[in-house]
Amino acid sequence: MADREVATTIDALLGPDSPMNWxxxxADDEVGSLNYLDATQVVRGTRAVSSGEVFTLQIPIGLAGQPDPVWPGRTPAVRTQVMDEGFFARGDEPEPSDGHHWADDKIEMFTQGSTQYDALAHYWYGDKVWNGYPADSTIGELQRASVLPIAERGVVGRGVLIDIARARGKEVLDSGEPITLDDLLSAAKAQGTTIEPRDILIIRTGWIGSYYRTDSNEFYRDWNEPGLIYSRELVEWFQRMEIPNLVTDTIANELSFYPGGLQLPLHCALMRNLGVAFTEMCQLDELAAACAADRRWTFLYTAAPLKISGASGAPVNPVVIR
Structure with missing residues (x-):
């Protein structure tokens, strides 16, 4: 705790011997800890299916009446209708000879403006990104460790949900409420759940679900998302457990800000240094309710972000099958 309070840079917090998987x-790897999800893990994931229930985890894009939740500084997606029946009614579009009509639209959005996967080269410190690739390989586009290799590979394995909000008797964690490694393991034990090596780790805080019940100005006031907080023990546990993918219902998967001005150190300790894939902004409330109802917290998790070349992230609609 003392180290976290006094450190003012990521390098100082993590230290010179931070756990590494580079x-x-x-030397050419671009998917990091997703390599743990081999064929054996895919089969293990299928064995967690028993009832055949399907849950999709993406939040809506362009939901009417409320802007999409995004990290402060980003703008919500804008969907524009570019063709519909009105174009024909106004005479803006010539009537086709065979009588067919159609609708068409487009979206302008941040590639990380919805439920999404981060590229491993999305976030770094020093002058290197994941696997030691130079930071200047991100100029113009991510030449190495973009989201494309993750999208081409796909993600399939056994997922395990740890419902921190439910464990604490809350609908949603408070702004800035931390989750330690002990908290994570205690919540798993209370559920009767064992986190196993190479599990896809899914953590529910209730945060994104609360956005749709809250005025957006209130949601963003005194911004500091709840979530996992850095500790050396947590990072070593991720490395020892060979966790391939961290999935949460927050916009950035971890506590946003620390004393001293630090921001998102686990992006560096887990993503940059260990190659853990980050999946952010998942809607987990319905899945969590189903898991709590029958006390089954494991399932088959599948996902593949959009194949956007050179991108720092891409939207995804993960599919969970219980």
Whole structure:
């Protein structure tokens, strides 16, 4: 705790010997800890299916009446109708000879403006990104470790949901409410759940679900998302457990800000250094309710972000099958 309070840079917080997976899968690797999800893990994931229930975890894009939740500084997606029946009614579009009509639209959005996967080179410190690639390889586009290799590979394995909000008797964690490794393991124990090596770890805080019940100005007031907080023990646990993918219902997967001005250190400790894939802004409330109802907290998790070349992230609609 003392180290976290006095550190003012990511480098100082993590130290010179932070756990690293660079080179573990070769000098050209671009998917990091997703390499743990081999065929054996896919089969293990399918064995967690028993009832056949399907849950999709993406939040809506362009929901009428409320802007999409995004990280402060980003703008919500804008969907524009570019063709519909009105164009024909106004005479803006010539009537086709065969009588067919159609609708068409487009979206302008941040690639990380919805439920999404981060590229491993999305966030870094020093002059290197994941696997030691130079930071200047991100100029213009991510030349290495973009989201494209993750999208091409796909993500399939056994998922395990740890419902921190439910464990604390809350609908949603408070702004800035931390989750330690002990909290995570205690909540799992209370659920009767064992987190196993190579599980896709899914953590529910209730945060994104609360957005749709809250005035957006109130939601963003005194912004500091709840979530996992950095500790050396947490990072070592992720490395030892070979966790391939961290999935949460927050916009950035971890506590936003620390004393001293630090921001998102786990993006560096887990993503940059260990190659853990980050999936953010998942809607987990319905899945959590189903898991709590029958006390089954494991399932098959599948996902593949959009194949956007050179991008720092891409939207995704993860599919969970219980």
């Amino acid at each position: 080179g573990k899968w070769g």
